[in-house]
Amino acid sequence: MTNLSATIEIIRPEAIEFGSGAINAVARFARAKDIRRPLVIADAFNAARVDLLGLPREVTVFGEVKPEPDVPNLEKALAVAHAAQPDLVLGFGGGSAMDLAKLVAVLCTGDQTLADVVGPDKVAGRSVALVQVPTTSGTGSEGGIRALVTDPVTRSKLAVQSRFMLADLAVVDPDLTMSVPxxxxxxxxxxxxxxxxxxxxxxxxxxxxxxxxxxxxxxxxxxxxxxxxxxxxxxxxxxxxxxxxxxxxxxxxxxxxxxxxxxxxxxxxxxxxxxxxxxxxxxxxxxxxxxxxxxxxxxxxxxxxxxxxxxxxxxxxxxxxxxxxxxxxxxxxxxxxxxxxxxxxxxxxxxxxxxxxxxxxxxxxxxxxxxxxxxx
Structure with missing residues (x-):
C-alpha cells in the first residue's frame, strides 16, 4: 500500500514551538512581528483565558466558535475581522477554532468568498499573520492546510485546502490541555x-x-x-x-x-x-x-x-x-x-x-x- 517511488511533499508550519511553557512563544512572535491588531478566534472557554497568550497590545476576541462550526459561524467571525482589520489571526482552542482561524486569515482581506475557495488550492493568498494554539489533542489542525465548515442547507462539510492556511507559528503547549475533561x-x-x-x-x-x-x-x-x-x-x-x-x-x-x-x-x-x-x-x-x-x-x-x-x-x-x-x-x-x-x-x-x-x-x-x- 506504500509507494516508495511516489513524490510527496511533507507540509509543516514555518515554525513549531512544542512543550511545557511553549505558550510564551506567542508573545515573542507578536513582538518580533510588531503585531498591533491581533484577532483571537476561540470558543467561549478559551476566550475567557486569552490573557495566557501574553499578546502585548489590545486584543480583539471572537469567542463564539461552535463545536461543529457552520457557514453562519464563519460569517460572524469574518464580520468581526472586517471591523478589526487584524494583522494577526490566532486560533486558540480545538480544531473548530483553528479551522475558523485559517479561513478568517485568508478571507478577511481581498475579494474572495468561501464559495470561491472550497476545494483544493483555490485560495489566492494571505496578507495577515497566522498563529495556531491548540488546547485539545485531537485534530492536529495546527499542523495542517485544511479547514472544514458545515453547510447548514446541505448538511455537508465544505473543505478548503491551501498552503496559505499553513500557520506561520504553531504553539503546542501540553499544559493547555490539562483542563480538558x-x-x-x-x-x-x-x-x-x-x-x-x-x-x-x-x-x-x-x-x-x-x-x-x-x-x-x-x-x-x-x-x-x-x-x-x-x-x-x-x-x-x-x-x-x-x-x-x-x-x-x-x-x-x-x-x-x-x-x-x-x-x-x-x-x-x-x-x-x-x-x-x-x-x-x-x-x-x-x-x-x-x-x-x-x-x-x-x-x-x-x-x-x-x-x-x-x-x-x-x-x-x-x-x-x-x-x-x-x-x-x-x-x-x-x-x-x-x-x-x-x-x-x-x-x-x-x-x-x-x-x-x-x-x-x-x-x-x-x-x-x-x-x-x-x-x-
Whole structure:
C-alpha cells in the first residue's frame, strides 16, 4: 500500500514551538512581528483565558466558535475581522477554532468568498499573520492546510485546502490541555488516532508519512488511557499533543479515508462532536479495511498494545474495547441517532468521494449502512 517511488511533499508550519511553557512563544512572535491588531478566534472557554497568550497590545476576541462550526459561524467571525482589520489571526482552542482561524486569515482581506475557495488550492493568498494554539489533542489542525465548515442547507462539510492556511507559528503547549475533561480527552485522542491510522492505511500512504503515522498511533496507545485517568499527567498530555501534531502532518499530503467520511454525517446531522463520531466509527472501518491492508492493520494493533493478527472480527473487538475502556459511548442509539436516519446518512457518507477514494478497500453505500446498523 506504500509507494516508495511516489513524490510527496511533507507540509509543516514555518515554525513549531512544542512543550511545557511553549505558550510564551506567542508573545515573542507578536513582538518580533510588531503585531498591533491581533484577532483571537476561540470558543467561549478559551476566550475567557486569552490573557495566557501574553499578546502585548489590545486584543480583539471572537469567542463564539461552535463545536461543529457552520457557514453562519464563519460569517460572524469574518464580520468581526472586517471591523478589526487584524494583522494577526490566532486560533486558540480545538480544531473548530483553528479551522475558523485559517479561513478568517485568508478571507478577511481581498475579494474572495468561501464559495470561491472550497476545494483544493483555490485560495489566492494571505496578507495577515497566522498563529495556531491548540488546547485539545485531537485534530492536529495546527499542523495542517485544511479547514472544514458545515453547510447548514446541505448538511455537508465544505473543505478548503491551501498552503496559505499553513500557520506561520504553531504553539503546542501540553499544559493547555490539562483542563480538558476525561470524556473529551478520550474522544479527541481517538480522533488523533484515526488520523494516523487512516493515513497509514490509505491508498495514498507514503513511507515518509508512515513514520509520523505509526509513531502517532504508538503515542496514543501509550498515553491516552493515562490522560483519561489522570488529566494532570504531564507526560501523558505531552504524548497526546505530539500524537495530534503528527496526525496533522499526515493530513496535508495523505488525508483521511473512510473513517472520517462515515463519521461526518454524525456531526452534520446530529451534532455529535467530531472526535466522538470518529471513535464510534473507528473499529468498524479498521476491521472492514483489514483484508486490503493486513500487515499495516496488524502493526496498528501492535502499536495499541495487542498482538498482531489477521482476523478482522478480532481486530474489531480490540479496537472496540480500546474505545469502551476509555469510557466512550459507542452506540448510535444512545447518542440520539434515529434508526430511520441511517439510510440517509449512508448515502451522504458515500458521496464524500474526496475521502472514500483514498480508502484501501472500496466501500459501498450498503456497506456503510451495515456499519451504522452494527453501531446502532
Amino acid at each position: 476525561p470524556q473529551v480527552t478520550a474522544a479527541t485522542g481517538v480522533d488523533a488516532l484515526a488520523h494516523c491510522v487512516e493515513a497509514f492505511t490509505s491508498r495514498k500512504a507514503h513511507p515518509a508519512i508512515d513514520l509520523y503515522a505509526i509513531e502517532g498511533i504508538r503515542l496514543v496507545g501509550r498515553h491516552l488511557a493515562r490522560a483519561v485517568k489522570d488529566g494532570s499527567d504531564r507526560e501523558a498530555r505531552a504524548g497526546l499533543a505530539l500524537a495530534s501534531l503528527y496526525g496533522g502532518f499526515c493530513l496535508g499530503p495523505v488525508n483521511t479515508t473512510a473513517g472520517h467520511a462515515v463519521a461526518y454525517p454524525l456531526g452534520t446531522r446530529h451534532n455529535i462532536p467530531h472526535g466522538l463520531a470518529c471513535a464510534v466509527i473507528f473499529p468498524h472501518t479498521l476491521a472492514f479495511n483489514m483484508p486490503a491492508v493486513q500487515d499495516k492493520t496488524g502493526a496498528v494493533l501492535q502499536a495499541l498494545g495487542a498482538s498482531a493478527m489477521t482476523d478482522p472480527a478480532a481486530a474489531f473487538e480490540i479496537a472496540y474495547r480500546f474505545c469502551t475502556d476509555l469510557g466512550i459511548e459507542m452506540r448510535l442509539s444512545a447518542l440520539g441517532v434515529a434508526a430511520d436516519d441511517l439510510g440517509i446518512m449512508a448515502a451522504e457518507a458515500h458521496a464524500i468521494r474526496r475521502l472514500l477514494d483514498n480508502n484501501p478497500r472500496d466501500l459501498s453505500a450498503e456497506a456503510i449502512l451495515k456499519m451504522y446498523r452494527a453501531a446502532f
